[in-house]
Structures are given as structure tokens and as C-alpha cells.
Amino acid sequence: MITTTTAIMESGMTFGPYPAGHCWHIxxxxxxxxxxxxxxxxxxxxLRDNAIWIVEAKSSSPRPEGRQSFDRFLHEMQQVxxxxxxxxxGVRLGRxxxxxxxxxPVAFQSVNLATIGFKLVLVINGHKPEWLLRxxxxxxxxxxxNMRALGLQESTIFVLNDAMARQKGLIQ
Amino acid sequence: MITRLALQNYGPITAIxxxxxxxxxxxxxxxxxxxxxxxxxxxxxxxxxxxxxxxxDRTPVDELLAAKLKGVFQPDKLGDLVTKGTKEPLVCLxxxxxxxxxxxxxxxxxxxxHTTRSLPDVEWGYALASRDINSIFLPAKEVLSLHKIILKxxxxxxxxxxxxxCLDLAVALNTSPxxxxxxxxxxxARKKLGAIIGGKVAYDDESKLWYFQQGRFKYLIGLxxxxxxxxxxxxxxxGNRYLTPGSTVxxxxxxxxxxxxxxSQLFDVIADLALGKGGEGIQFFLASxxxxxxxxxxxxxxxxxISIPVLYEEDGQWQRADLRHGMPTNSIIEESVQLYRxxxxxxL
Numbered sequence: 001m002i003t004t005t006t007a008i009m010e011s012g013m014t015f016g017p018y019p020a021g022h023c024w025h026i027x028x029x030x031x032x033x034x035x036x037x038x039x040x041x042x043x044x045x046x047l048r049d050n051a052i053w054i055v056e057a058k059s060s061s062p063r064p065e066g067r068q069s070f071d072r073f074l075h076e077m078q079q080v081x082x083x084x085x086x087x088x089x090g091v092r093l094g095r096x097x098x099x100x101x102x103x104x105p106v107a108f109q110s111v112n113l114a115t116i117g118f119k120l121v122l123v124i125n126g127h128k129p130e131w132l133l134r135x136x137x138x139x140x141x142x143x144x145x146n147m148r149a150l151g152l153q154e155s156t157i158f159v160l161n162d163a164m165a166r167q168k169g170l171i172q
Numbered sequence: 173m174i175t176r177l178a179l180q181n182y183g184p185i186t187a188i189x190x191x192x193x194x195x196x197x198x199x200x201x202x203x204x205x206x207x208x209x210x211x212x213x214x215x216x217x218x219x220x221x222x223x224x225x226x227x228x229d230r231t232p233v234d235e236l237l238a239a240k241l242k243g244v245f246q247p248d249k250l251g252d253l254v255t256k257g258t259k260e261p262l263v264c265l266x267x268x269x270x271x272x273x274x275x276x277x278x279x280x281x282x283x284x285x286h287t288t289r290s291l292p293d294v295e296w297g298y299a300l301a302s303r304d305i306n307s308i309f310l311p312a313k314e315v316l317s318l319h320k321i322i323l324k325x326x327x328x329x330x331x332x333x334x335x336x337x338c339l340d341l342a343v344a345l346n347t348s349p350x351x352x353x354x355x356x357x358x359x360x361a362r363k364k365l366g367a368i369i370g371g372k373v374a375y376d377d378e379s380k381l382w383y384f385q386q387g388r389f390k391y392l393i394g395l396x397x398x399x400x401x402x403x404x405x406x407x408x409x410x411g412n413r414y415l416t417p418g419s420t421v422x423x424x425x426x427x428x429x430x431x432x433x434x435x436s437q438l439f440d441v442i443a444d445l446a447l448g449k450g451g452e453g454i455q456f457f458l459a460s461x462x463x464x465x466x467x468x469x470x471x472x473x474x475x476x477x478i479s480i481p482v483l484y485e486e487d488g489q490w491q492r493a494d495l496r497h498g499m500p501t502n503s504i505i506e507e508s509v510q511l512y513r514x515x516x517x518x519x520l
Contacts, residue, residue, distance in 0.1 A: 063498065119520060133512045134499055137467060138474075158520050164513070168520060 007172065010043050011059040012125045013162055014172040021105045022047040026084055031091055031100035040076060042084035046170075047107050051117030054084045055170070058124045061135060070138075078142040081120045081157075085150070089113070118150075120157045123170065127161040135159045173455050174218060174420060176267035181255040183209045183245075188490040191267075194479040195446035198469055198495070199459040200504055201485035207459035210483065211422040214457060215309045215337065216240040217266040217279050218420050222307060224296075234294040237281060242289075243336030244309075254285040261293075268297075270418065307420035308344055308409060309337035312428045314401040316373065316382045316393050319345060337422075345375075345405065350413040357449045358410050361441045365407040368437045373404025398429035403438060410445075417452045427462040439468045443476055463508040470495045 008015040008025065016023060024045040026032055032041055046053040056077065062069040091100045092113065101109065122139065124132075136159040140147075143157060165171045176191040184206035190197075199207045220237040223229070238250060247253055254262045263282040270276060277297025315322060315338050322334045322342040334342075354362075366372055371386035373393070382393040384400060393401065409415045427435050445454045460466065466482075473480040473495040480495040486503075493500035 121520070129509045129513070130499070130505060133508055134467075134470065136512070137471070141471065156519075158516055160516065160520075164516055168516070 008044060011057040011123075013057055013123065013165070015044070015055070015057065015170060016172075018046055018048075021107045024088075024105050024108055026087065029100075030103055031096045032087065035087070035096075039083050039087075040079045041087070042080050045084065045088060045108065047105075047111070049117075051119050052088070052108070052111065053119045053121050054081055054088075055121045055123065056080050056084075058122065059126075061124045061127060061131070063131065074138055074142050077122055077139055078146070081122075081139075081143060082146050085118065085120075085146070118152055118156055121170070122159045123162065123165045124159065125162045127159075129161065129164075132159045132161060132164075173270070173418070173452075174214065174266060174268050174457075176265065177210075177214050177217075178263070178265040179210065179213055180263040181258050181260050182206075182213055182262050182264060183253055183255060185209055185213075185490070186255060186488075188483060190481065190483050190492060192479070192481060193455075194481050195448075195453055196442065196456045196469065196472070196478070196480050197458070198466070198480060198482045199457070199484075200461060200466060200482060200500070202461060202503055205485040207461070207485075208424050211309065211424055211457055211459050212244050212337065213264055214266065215307065215420075215422045216244040217264060218268070218307050219336075219340070221266070221268065221277065221279055221296075222305060226304075233279075233296050234281075234291045237279070237294060238289060238291045240336060243339065246332045246335050249288040250283060250291070251285040251287040254283070254287075258285075305416055305418040306344065306414050307422070308341060308415065309422040310341065310402070310405065310424065310426075311337050312425040314398055314405070314429070315341050316345070316396075316401045316405065318342075319382060320380075341405070344414040345408055345412075347412045347414045349411060352413075354410075354413070355417075355449060357444060357453070361445050362407050362410050364437065364441045364444075365403055365410075368434055368441075369400045369403050371400075373401065373408055375408075399431065399434055402429055403434065406438075406441075415454055417448050417454060420455045420457065422457045422459075424459050425461075426458050427460060427465050432464055435462075435464060436468055439465070439472060443472045443478075447476065447478065461504055463504050463511075466495075466499065466504065467508075470499055 005017050005020045007017050026045055027041050027043050042054050042056040044055055046055060062073050090096055091104055094101050136157060139159065140157045147153065162171060175193050178189045179185050180187050199210050201207050220233065220240050223236055224233050241250060245253055261282045261284045265278065265280045267278045268276065279296045281291055281294040283291055283293065319342050322338050325331045326334055326339045371384055373382060373384050375382055384391045384393060384396040384404065415421065430438065442456055446456050447453050469480050478496065482493045482495055482500055484491055484493060484500045499505055
């Protein structure tokens with residue numbers, strides 16, 4: 001079982017450590033390793049407050065002014081969140097086999113998929129506070145269809161900078 | 173299309189210089205900063221340009237302008253519009269272009285605090301008379317339920333109270349429909365407006381009353397929601413062709429009385445109308461203090477890849493920005509950041 005109670009170093013930030021069995025390092029999982037070609041993936045999933053947080057970390061983000069690079073970034077983040085959500089659901093539904101399901105921490109195996117909340121959290125190191133809401137809204141626009149198809153609200157998408165992530169106890 | 177607006181010593185506005193205007197333009201600022209004054213200054217100038225030499229009317233442009241300023245702002249004397257405490261004159265410059273080169277022109281006027289009725293210094297471009305289009309100002313308060321009262325009060329009783337933005341709108345709503353094809357952009361926009369409010373606002377010639385028609389049912393306008401009336405008015409003005417490509421629409425506080433979803437849908441329609449067909453649409457000037465409006469227009473600027481010029485007030489100075497290049501920094505945006513922090517704290 002690949003769980004982490006140790007900290008995850010990513011994009012210049014130290015995530016965790018989190019309670020044992022409550023974090024699935026999806027980017028380092030065997031199921032992702034065998035399916036990763038062309039599939040962008042979030043860093044890890046965290047079970048917290050009756051919700052699964054899908055967490056992606058970046059060291060920077062292009063400003064919306066650079067339209068092409070901003071669009072590329074949004075597209076990448078959309079893929080990252082979408083893929084992580086679907087890979088988790090695929091594993092949980094047993095579509096990747098019993099071994100992949102067994103790699104999933106027990107706490108994730110037992111959540112009720114009909115009622116568990118999902119929170120898509122992008123953490124950008126050093127991002128200016130006034131840029132966060134714009135990025136969140138732009139990302140929410142991109143993910144709207146994905147979210148609605150799964151009966152989720154766009155309001156469960158968050159973009160944080162390191163200071164806010166620290167305040168929420170996500171990073172050290 | 174209006175391409176430039178410059179104001180000096182205009183009520184609360186010390187100075188603004190706003191050029192490279194686009195199909196959609198936004199003025200943002202806190203209460204009392206002068207957003208509505210900017211829109212009214214622009215509206216009174218563009219209506220003067222549009223009415224000059226229209227039909228058989230040969231009223232000189234300075235008289236038309238003085239009457240419009242008095243009607244829109246309703247001052248005791250015109251000099252009351254000059255910024256208090258300054259000895260400098262009020263100056264306004266409006267520049268316009270059209271699809272035809274001879275539609276290009278400008279209107280410039282200036283006057284001091286002692287000006288009473290007539291304007292001493294008005295300049296205008298030679299081709300202004302070639303305009304046969306109408307612009308409108310949609311005030312924050314709705315006028316449909318007061319339609320008759322506005323017309324009687326201003327036209328028969330000659331009373332102040334309802335300014336020319338209300339009067340012009342009341343008259344525009346009374347305009348008989350012009351025949352001919354509306355074009356696909358307007359037809360599509362009207363369909364979308366109807367979908368937003370789930371019906372149509374219309375005038376009953378027999379009862380002489382406005383009503384809201386929803387399916388088979390007609391509702392008295394007094395029983396109709398403010399937001400429905402607001403969107404219905406735009407539909408009526410498109411339907412009777414008071415508004416056509418080349419028109420300018422000033423909307424003061426477009427967010428007033430509208431649900432956020434309706435605001436979002438209305439702005440999608442505004443974007444369609446502004447971009448028009450073949451490059452000429454209806455030009456919009458919006459005054460708002462809503463972060464929701466700013467953000468929606470920011471998204472439209474990126475989705476449509478269009479320039480949306482913004483004039484915003486910060487520490488008593490008016491600054492320019494373009495939503496295509498990013499969000500301006502001002503107190504409205506800062507407040508939104510604070511709200512977002514609170515949202516994260518609460519929901520994450």
C-alpha cells in the first residue's frame with residue numbers, strides 16, 4: 001500500500017505530513033505508473049473533513065495577459081484535475097484490478113462515493129492574492145462540464161497561494 | 173462608434189482621458205465617485221450629435237446641447253455642472269467614427285461656473301449630421317411602470333424630476349416598429365433575452381398599459397419583477413428598432429435587480445450585440461460597482477478575444493485598463509480578494 005505519512009516536497013513547498021492512511025500519493029502510485037503515458041496527474045489525494053481533496057502544486061502560473069500560455073496552463077490544470085478524479089474513481093470501482101484497489105488507502109476504499117465531497121485544490125507557490133480568484137474562476141469555467149457530469153459544484157474548485165495553503169494546514 | 177471621451181472639471185470628475193474605446197466599455201468605482209456622471213456626459217453629447225440637423229429640425233448644435241445638458245442633469249444653471257471650487261472651465265470632448273468615413277466627427281464644449289443657459293464655446297465636426305441612429309441610457313431604476321407618469325410630467329406638466337435619460341427612454345419605448353429584416357444577430361439576441369426572462373414585455377394598445385406576457389398569461393407590469401422589466405426594455409428597443417448597429421447604449425448599474433445568472437446571460441447577449449455582424453454592432457458603456465460584472469466582462473474579453481476598456485477610480489484619480497490584459501486593481505477587486513479569502517476559510 002503506497003500511503004504517505006511523510007511530507008511531500010513539491011514546487012518548493014512541503015505538503016504534510018498528513019494522518020496515516022488519509023493521503024494517497026497518486027502521482028507515485030503503481031496504477032499511474034502503468035497508465036501515465038500522455039496522462040497528466042495531480043500530486044496527491046487527501047481525505048479530510050468528509051471530502052477528498054485533489055491537490056496539485058505549481059511553482060508558478062502564467063498571468064492571464066499572456067493568453068496562449070495562460071490557456072495552455074488552464075488546459076493542463078483541467079487535465080490534471082479531471083484525470084486524478086477519474087483515475088481515483090476507476091481504481092475505486094475496480095476497473096484497474098484488485099491490485100490497484102489494494103494500493104488505495106483503506107480510508108479511501110470505504111468512502112461513500114454518492115455522498116463524499118470532492119475539492120479540487122491548486123496550490124501555486126508565491127501567487128499574488130489578487131490573481132487567485134481570476135484563476136479559480138477561469139479554471140471553474142474550464143471544469144464546469146466535468147464537474148456537472150459528476151454532480152459536483154464548480155464552487156468546490158480552489159486556487160490557493162502558499163500563504164493560504166499554510167493557513168489551511170496543507171503545507172508546512 | 174465613440175472612440176474617445178475626455179472630461180475636465182465635470183462635476184465630481186477632475187479629469188479623465190479615455191480613448192481607444194471598444195464595443196464594450198466599463199466604468200467602475202465606489203459610490204459617489206462619478207460613474208453615472210461620466211455616462212451622462214457621454215450620453216448628452218452623443219444624443220446631441222445624433223439629433224443635430226435631424227429631419228427638418230434646424231436647432232443650432234449649441235442650443236441642442238444646452239437643452240440636453242439641462243434635461244439630463246437638471247441643474248439650476250449650467251455652471252452648476254462645473255467642479256466645485258475650481259476656476260477652470262468644464263471641458264468635454266467626444267470623438268466618433270462610423271462605417272463611412274463621413275460619419276467621423278467630434279463634439280467639444282467648454283463653459284465656466286457662471287454659465288447660465290447658453291453655451292459660449294461649442295465646436296463640432298462637419299459630418300455629424302450624417303448620423304441617423306439612436307442611442308439610449310438605461311438608468312438603474314426601471315421606467316416601465318412609470319412610463320405614463322414620466323411622459324406626462326416632462327412633456328405636459330414641464331416638471332423636473334425625471335431627467336432626460338428617463339424621458340428619452342420613455343419616448344423610445346413608444347417608438348413604432350420599423351419594417352424590414354432585423355438581422356440574425358438581433359433576432360438571436362431577442363430570442364436569448366426572451367429565454368432569460370421566460371417571456372416578453374409588450375404594450376397593449378387598447379388598455380394603454382405595459383404588460384409581461386408569459387406563455388398564455390399576461391401580467392400587469394406592476395406585478396412583474398424589476399429584473400424582468402429591465403431585460404424586457406432592451407428587447408423592446410431592439411424589437412422596435414430604436415436601437416440599431418451604430419447605436420450607443422449606456423447602462424447604469426446593469427447588475428441592479430438582476431440575479432447573477434441573469435446578469436451573466438444578459439452580458440453574453442450584450443457581447444453578441446456589441447460584436448454585431450461584420451464588425452459593426454451596438455456600442456455599450458456600463459457603469460458598475462459589482463465584482464460579478466467586472467469578472468463576467470473579464471471572461472468575455474478572454475473568450476471573445478476582444479478589448480474591453482475600463483475606466484476605474486483609485487484614490488481620487490481615474491485610471492485606464494483593458495480587461496483583455498487583466499483586471500485593474502481597485503477597492504472593488506480588493507474586496508473580492510478578501511471575500512475569496514473568507515470563502516476559502518469557510519468552504520475549504
